[in-house]
Amino acid sequence: MGKKQLIGALGEDFVAKYLVEKNYQILDRNWRIREGEIDLVAISEFGVVVFIEVKTRTSIAFGHPLEAITREKAYRLQRLALAWLTVNHRWGFEYRIDAAAVLISGGKKFEIDYRIAVL
Amino acid sequence: MALAQTSSVSLTGLTGNLIDVEVDISDGLPSYILLGLPDAALSESKERVRAALVNSGEAWPNKKVTVSLSPAWLPKSGSSFDLPIAITLLMAQGQVPKDQPGECIYLGELSLDGQLREVHGVLPALLAAKKSGFIRALVPYENYQEAKCVSGVEVIAIRHLTNALAYLRSGQIPDSPQLFSSSSSDYLLDLCDVAGQVAARRALEVAAIGGHHLLFIGPPGTGKTMLAERIPSILPPLSEESILEVTAIHSIAGTLMGRELLSKLPPFVAPHHTTTAPAMIGGGAHAIRPGATSLAHEGVLFIDEAPECGRGVLDSLRQPLESGEVTISRAVGSVTYPARFMLVLAANPCPCGRFSGRGRSCTCTQVAIRRYLQRLSGPLLDRIDIRVFIDSPSRIEMASEELGESSATVRERVIAARAIADDRFAGCSWRVNSQIPPSQLRNRFRAEKSGMNFLHTELDKERLSARGFHKVLRISWSIADSRGHAIPTKEDVELALRLREGMELLA
Numbered sequence: 234m235g236k237k238q239l240i241g242a243l244g245e246d247f248v249a250k251y252l253v254e255k256n257y258q259i260l261d262r263n264w265r266i267r268e269g270e271i272d273l274v275a276i277s278e279f280g281v282v283v284f285i286e287v288k289t290r291t292s293i294a295f296g297h298p299l300e301a302i303t304r305e306k307a308y309r310l311q312r313l314a315l316a317w318l319t320v321n322h323r324w325g326f327e328y329r330i331d332a333a334a335v336l337i338s339g340g341k342k343f344e345i346d347y348r349i350a351v352l
Numbered sequence: 353m354a355l356a357q358t359s360s361v362s363l364t365g366l367t368g369n370l371i372d373v374e375v376d377i378s379d380g381l382p383s384y385i386l387l388g389l390p391d392a393a394l395s396e397s398k399e400r401v402r403a404a405l406v407n408s409g410e411a412w413p414n415k416k417v418t419v420s421l422s423p424a425w426l427p428k429s430g431s432s433f434d435l436p437i438a439i440t441l442l443m444a445q446g447q448v449p450k451d452q453p454g455e456c457i458y459l460g461e462l463s464l465d466g467q468l469r470e471v472h473g474v475l476p477a478l479l480a481a482k483k484s485g486f487i488r489a490l491v492p493y494e495n496y497q498e499a500k501c502v503s504g505v506e507v508i509a510i511r512h513l514t515n516a517l518a519y520l521r522s523g524q525i526p527d528s529p530q531l532f533s534s535s536s537s538d539y540l541l542d543l544c545d546v547a548g549q550v551a552a553r554r555a556l557e558v559a560a561i562g563g564h565h566l567l568f569i570g571p572p573g574t575g576k577t578m579l580a581e582r583i584p585s586i587l588p589p590l591s592e593e594s595i596l597e598v599t600a601i602h603s604i605a606g607t608l609m610g611r612e613l614l615s616k617l618p619p620f621v622a623p624h625h626t627t628t629a630p631a632m633i634g635g636g637a638h639a640i641r642p643g644a645t646s647l648a649h650e651g652v653l654f655i656d657e658a659p660e661c662g663r664g665v666l667d668s669l670r671q672p673l674e675s676g677e678v679t680i681s682r683a684v685g686s687v688t689y690p691a692r693f694m695l696v697l698a699a700n701p702c703p704c705g706r707f708s709g710r711g712r713s714c715t716c717t718q719v720a721i722r723r724y725l726q727r728l729s730g731p732l733l734d735r736i737d738i739r740v741f742i743d744s745p746s747r748i749e750m751a752s753e754e755l756g757e758s759s760a761t762v763r764e765r766v767i768a769a770r771a772i773a774d775d776r777f778a779g780c781s782w783r784v785n786s787q788i789p790p791s792q793l794r795n796r797f798r799a800e801k802s803g804m805n806f807l808h809t810e811l812d813k814e815r816l817s818a819r820g821f822h823k824v825l826r827i828s829w830s831i832a833d834s835r836g837h838a839i840p841t842k843e844d845v846e847l848a849l850r851l852r853e854g855m856e857l858l859a
Contacts (some may be wrong), residue, residue, distance in 0.1 A: 297382050297414035299381055299382050299414065300381075300382045300414065302381050346414075348379050348380060349379065350380075351379075351381045352381075
């Protein structure tokens with residue numbers, strides 16, 4: 234696993250833990266099809282399927298992590314979410330797309346900026 | 353919910369519209385949306401505001417920022433919304449205490465490092481703000497002088513965004529620039545520079561008294577331009593009201609030069625004869641800017657080499673000459689600017705310019721000479737009250753060491769004569785002789801009986817058109833005022849007729 238991937242995985246682990254603490258249940262991780270990848274899929278205690286795009290950074294020198302989600306990427310997330318619902322027979326479930334920015338500083342300090350229903 | 357609101361002004365012509373600048377910051381992906389029909393310069397405000405905030409040490413909200421400029425249907429242009437947007441953004445984030453509604457107006461363009469840059473139209477914007485009851489304004493440092501012209505509004509000069517923030521956070525008032533006092537009526541050009549030209553001076557004085565339009569015809573180098581340039585120096589100084597109006601127009605056009613600000617001197621505008629119609633009467637795709645006719649408002653519009661001017665351009669002067677204002681319509685809307693000016697045209701007598709005196713050195717054909725002045729359209733020439741033929745000053749005039757009368761002396765006489773006219777026109781809608789309506793000329797403002805008889809005879813002989821008849825009467829009132837006659841005498845009327853027809857002045 235390269236360094237970038239490692240950082241990404243650390244960030245996703247952190248977000249998963251964060252969600253579990255908030256009474257979410259993780260349904261899927263790194264779900265991948267040809268069109269792209271969904272970092273995390275979770276279900277809330279009220280039965281809403283949540284798709285989470287996680288952006289992990291070790292520095293904010295290149296701007297806010299969530300600024301990396303361009304309009305095009307946002308549309309792709311939307312399509313991927315629908316694909317996941319189809320494949321996993323969850324059609325008709327209420328769903329939403331969240332974004333999480335994780336900043337890892339000093340190798341161990343984690344900061345999270347979690348945004349609900351960004352699309 | 354993070355929401356804040358401030359006020360600014362958008363200009364349509366000279367009219368200021370109050371704009372509410374609202375900013376909402378909500379969770380969501382970082383983005384910036386600007387609503388309210390912005391033009392290109394305004395759409396770019398995002399990048400300026402962001403860089404200016406960050407470089408002034410403020411935080412940019414990495415959230416969904418929605419900026420709304422309402423009323424939303426009004427197209428807005430220019431960069432003066434940078435400052436209100438930046439401040440409102442900080443207010444929405446709670447970084448700056450929020451405004452009381454209807455208290456403060458913000459205007460100014462931000463540079464990337466947070467400096468505040470000069471914008472156009474601050475004066476008319478503040479006039480509109482004052483009318484709506486605003487008591488305070490934050491404006492760029494360079495616009496301070498202009499903003500101070502509006503009495504009753506506290507003006508705070510801002511050099512840098514940090515100054516504005518310090519003021520809003522702790523009431524710390526930044527230094528204001530030194531106000532230079534409104535310049536006196538000193539004019540660089542003086543009528544005493546002109547040698548001789550007694551007849552032309554006479555015509556100039558009468559024209560200045562009544563606000564009559566002029567046409568100079570003469571060979572090159574005889575002093576047409578010299579005389580025209582000196583007309584503002586003999587006109588009465590502008591009234592307080594006109595000063596504001598004139599300054600507002602120049603503020604929008606961006607032609608305010610520090611020192612000329614709040615000048616009592618009537619403006620002098622001399623567009624080149626290749627000027628286009630939009631430059632003459634005003635125009636522009638986004639913001640409709642005033643043209644030469646409006647820049648010359650309350651002053652002199654001088655067109656040298658008038659026959660060389662495009663016919664459409666000259667004829668576009670007919671509307672402002674008639675109504676004292678121009679209305680320009682474009683896709684973005686229509687705008688009316690005031691344009692009450694004294695028109696001064698100068699022309700050579702023929703294409704080669706030497707057809708004067710006995711015309712011996714002129715190389716033009718008879719037809720060319722006749723055609724040359726015909727380039728000035730009839731309807732336009734009909735609106736010119738006084739024609740002056742100018743010839744080279746004689747040997748004696750040039751050799752004389754005696755200076756001609758100075759502008760100050762002539763101006764005093766003009767002011768005295770205008771005062772007489774002012775008394776006469778008390779309660780009327782016009783102020784100068786050239787604006788007396790025809791019906792009034794035939795009833796209230798007739799000349800002496802013998803003078804009227806003389807004019808009626810001229811009319812019978814078809815030497816005078818109906819319009820010419822009225823023009824001559826108006827000029828004769830100006831002459832009467834200058835001579836202290838209560839009503840124009842026959843002699844005044846005769847002189848007026850000669851001025852109108854451009855004959856050599858004898859008396």
